Amino acid sequence: AQSVAQPEDQVNVAEGNPLTVKCTYSVSGNPYLFWYVQYPNRGLQFLLKYITGDNLVKGSYGFEAEFNKSQTSFHLKKPSALVSDSALYFCAVRDPNTGNQFYFGTGTSLTVIP
Amino acid sequence: DGGITQSPKYLFRKEGQNVTLSCEQNLNHDAMYWYRQDPGQGLRLIYYSQIVNDFQKGDIAEGYSVSREKKESFPLTVTSAQKNPTAFYLCASSALVQETQYFGPGTRLLVL
Numbered sequence: 001a002q003s004v005a006q007p008e009d010q011v012n013v014a015e016g017n018p019l020t021v022k023c024t025y026s027v028s029g030n031p032y033l034f035w036y037v038q039y040p041n042r043g044l045q046f047l048l049k050y051i052t053g054d055n056l057v058k059g060s061y062g063f064e065a066e067f068n069k070s071q072t073s074f075h076l077k078k079p080s081a082l083v084s085d086s087a088l089y090f091c092a093v094r095d096p097n098t099g100n101q102f103y104f105g106t107g108t109s110l111t112v113i114p
Numbered sequence: 115d116g117g118i119t120q121s122p123k124y125l126f127r128k129e130g131q132n133v134t135l136s137c138e139q140n141l142n143h144d145a146m147y148w149y150r151q152d153p154g155q156g157l158r159l160i161y162y163s164q165i166v167n168d169f170q171k172g173d174i175a176e177g178y179s180v181s182r183e184k185k186e187s188f189p190l191t192v193t194s195a196q197k198n199p200t201a202f203y204l205c206a207s208s209a210l211v212q213e214t215q216y217f218g219p220g221t222r223l224l225v226l
Contacts, residue, residue, distance in 0.1 A: 009154075034214065043118075043204055043217035044157075090156065092215075100212040101172075104149075106156040 003027050004093045006105035013081045014113050021076040021108045023091030032094035033074040035065055037087045038107075044090060050074060061085070081112045117141040118218035120205050125223045127192065127199060135190045135221045137205035144210060146188035150174060151202040151220075160203075163188055192223065200225050 004025045013019045025031055032051050036044040048059025055067045065076045076089060091105040118139045127133045139146065145164050149157040159172030163182040177196025182188055188207075192199045202222050206215040 032212065036217075041202075041220070041222070043120075043219045044206075046214055046216060049214055094212055096212075101159065101162075102147075102215060104157040106154060 003095055003103035004091055004105045006089075006091055006108045008108050009106070010109045010111070012111045012113060015083055016080050019078050019081040019085070019110065019112070021089050021091075021110060023074045023076065023105060025072050025074065025091075025093045027093050027095045027097065027103075029096050031096065033065075033067060034092040034094070034102075035059065035063070035074075035076050036090045036092065036104075038090065039087050047076070083112045083114050086110055086112045118205060118207055118216060120203075120218040120221050122221060123219070125221055126226050127223060128226050130194045132191055132193050133223070135192070135203055135205075135223070137188045137190065137218060139186055139188075139205075139207045139218075141207055141209075141216065142185070143207035143216075144185070145208045145213075146182070147206040147208075147215060148172075148178070148180065148188070148190045149204045149206065151204055157204065160190065199223050 034049045035047040038044045047063050048057050050057045050067045058064045063078050088107045088109050090107050092102050094102050121136045147162040148160040151157050158174050160178050161180040163169035166185050169180050169182050179191045202220050204220050205218040208215045
């Protein structure tokens, strides 16, 4: 079974509108959850992570994510999208049941329309 | 990408040839990783190393080999046994195996 899922391949949002990129996980126990962003032909850049504590995590570039244990979700959000936010976004989960291996989602391409 | 370098940026492989991708980090991280990225498939783990002179296979290790002789270096060799090597290869490192992974800029491997 897939440990992490990003149900949307593509998300389009108008500049200035709020954006959400969805992520769900299927790891038992206490997973670590991460968001990364990738610009074309570049490596992944770390945005934020949830380990424990407050369910709302704030990260780089104004992004935040909300951990919801009952829904096993960790959606990425931003109150006001910028054209420069257009990129590929990856959710990742560290599975403590498999030697702490990281599993990455298939990615969501975000396009912010001017 | 700071702290982790990958070279070359582009690499061309001929049939039957082994090629080696370089990954160096100056973050003093113990753990290092190699991932393969294909369109629409996300990242798949090839090999990882938690400490010098030790490494483990990931989900798609067949056709690849690695070494970890120094803490800062984790080269990946794509052997002739890897029949579909065309992909974007990403190296990452973390302080410990369960901690945040930081990525290099990647190497794109193409087959001539």
